[in-house]
Amino acid sequence: MIKFVTRTILVPHDGHSMSDKALKYALDIAESMNMRIKIVRVIDEAIDDSTMSHLRDVERQRIRKDVELQLVRAREQEYNKLKKQLATSHSRGVEASALVLEGDVAEKITSIINKERPYIVVVVARGL
Numbered sequence: 001m002i003k004f005v006t007r008t009i010l011v012p013h014d015g016h017s018m019s020d021k022a023l024k025y026a027l028d029i030a031e032s033m034n035m036r037i038k039i040v041r042v043i044d045e046a047i048d049d050s051t052m053s054h055l056r057d058v059e060r061q062r063i064r065k066d067v068e069l070q071l072v073r074a075r076e077q078e079y080n081k082l083k084k085q086l087a088t089s090h091s092r093g094v095e096a097s098a099l100v101l102e103g104d105v106a107e108k109i110t111s112i113i114n115k116e117r118p119y120i121v122v123v124v125a126r127g128l
Helices: 017-033 057-091 105-116
Strands: 008-012 036-043 096-102
Touching: 008 017, 008 105, 017 036, 017 057, 036 057, 036 105, 057 096, 096 105
Parallel strands: 008 036, 036 096
Antiparallel strands: none
């Protein structure tokens, strides 16, 4: 089976200035090659169910409900932070979208790459 790549550039963005530089580089490529950008932010999971084995079911359900509410707020907060990057992309005439996920950064980015088959992934390495 042949897997085709898309006309999408994936840009993991952690909110730091180096990620902004990666996005700028990705936008340059997208403009010149008529591609779109997908910005992805991964946030930490709030809780691991295995840590609640000593609690009663009622307590676990209450905690899960509270945690889910916090995750919804965190996703909204992080998406709102990405609106600036989306506006920058749109102002340059580049179609862009954003996605906020929770979990392990490497696992989530790898999953998106395997699912969406981007043309290129633009990432930064700190400390260089």
